[in-house]
Amino acid sequence: MIQNLRLYSGLTLFAYVLTHLLNHIAGIVSPELMESFSEFSTEIWQFPPLEILLFLALITHFVLAASRLTGRRSLRLRKSEWAQMILGLSIPFLMFRHLIATRIIDLGFDVESNYERVLLDLAVFVPMQGILQAITVIVVWAHGCIGIHFWLRVKPFYPRWRNVLATVSILIPTLALAGYAAASAEIIRRVEEGGRKYVFGVLEAADVNQAAINFYENALIPCSILTLALAFCPFGIRQIRQTIDRVKRGPMLSLPNGRSVRVPPGATALEALRDAGIAMASVCGGHGRCTTCRLHCGSGLEQLAAPGQIEAAALKSIQAPRGMRLACQIRPQNDLAVAPLMPPNATARDGRRPGGLSGSERQVVCVFIDLRDSTKLGERKMPYDVLFILNQFFAEMTEALRSTGGYYAQFTGDGLMALYGHQTDDIEGTILQAFEGAAEMLRRIEGLNEHLASELPHKLRIGIGMHMGKAIVGEMGPPGRENISAIGDTINTTARLEAETKGHGVPLVISKTLFDLGPIPLPENAVLHEVALRGKDQSVAYYALDAMPDLTQLKQ
Known part of the structure; x- marks a missing residue:
């Protein structure tokens, strides 16, 4: 609700600014054309219901933006976010003079703020205010455009229209400033030609009086202080809140x-x-x-x-x-x-995208399988022969997973990563399936060695690492090529356990967790080892086995 209020109030203010800038473009022709066009652009905002709406939008937008800044615990923002915030806070200070000199004096002292009178003020009487007004146009427009960019960039159509909108966002203020400059130059020319008679004629036609001038001059200092206070107040309140927060212990x-x-x-x-x-x-x-x-x-x-x-x-x-x-x-x-x-x-x-790295936390058994001496295989065989052997290897491993309820989750060059239990909460059943899968892989490697005996320079061997724990399981990968996989400490630990098979010279390294949680009997001669994990203080306990535990009794 609050975000919608901020959005809609900002869009209301942006519409107001847009109509003004479109009207300023007419100044390229003449101040009189600006005045004529204002009946269809700027003056419609003086209709009481719209003027009340505009006033409420101004207050609402500033209060919500300031409260959002006050509530921020961190100011680590992108450059575009910093730009929008600073530009927004500077707007009241830049605009209050123009607001007093036009609408407030109009309502309080019956002064008519037509374009000729306003341009006379900005171009002749207070030229520095005229320059400030041009800067204000850029600041207000840039603030609004950044806000609209933040709003639209999550919309599916935005990438197609972004360049067009960017061009328009540059073109409108450029033409508006050109119109403002051209109209101001025309007023200066008329002053030089008509002198005091022209100046007093414009002022009399606008009913400018001394009371209005005095009010404007007396309001400058208080309004300057007020607008500066409004700009810096959110930072002060935020600092006070942070000081209080430091005393409290957060989660x-x-x-x-x-x-x-x-x-x-x-x-x-x-x-x-x-x-x-x-x-x-x-x-x-x-x-x-x-x-x-x-x-x-x-x-x-x-x-x-x-x-x-x-x-x-x-x-x-x-x-x-x-x-x-x-x-x-x-x-x-x-x-x-x-x-x-x-x-x-x-x-x-x-x-x-609903995919990407989205997923859920699951208790899974992770299995890493690595083909030993694959480098030597590449040295002794032709590339196409190696490709044929590897295809046979992956086909056998995949079939071993399929037949035991495992899932082929990741290709690792000369190995793979498999998951068990990502679709069930049966921990003992999952562990049993994982052991059956590892046993099936070892059997299939032996069968592959017999089948490819004439093709192999040496027997194929594999190392298998197994571990159980929580991991984030879901669809991962580049757009259009996602597959179900897993991330987390459990996965990293399993990869490290698989690497330990080389040091021990055994085909299996299985974490102690699997034997603690599952129904698998621990071999009598199994020796418990521990290995430290890279980048962590913890270590993992495991067993290095040269053969699979006996699973025959569990199947009976």
């Missing part, structure tokens, strides 16, 4: 890489992550429209407040699974485990 965000980030009280997860220097995608600027700041929330999800109207609509549009939330919308009150689901350079198009 912690735990990231997959082991890093923890403290969340200032009341801050969004996006603000906390950015303030900690963690790059996060947020195409729409944190308004809950683009969904590029997707997070998967793990432990602590139950304590999060339910999605609001904006977040719920956005999540529904991308068919978000359970556990996915938007970093710009959640304000954690308790510790929360999160994992960003899109890269920092994600685009609006990525945000519209």
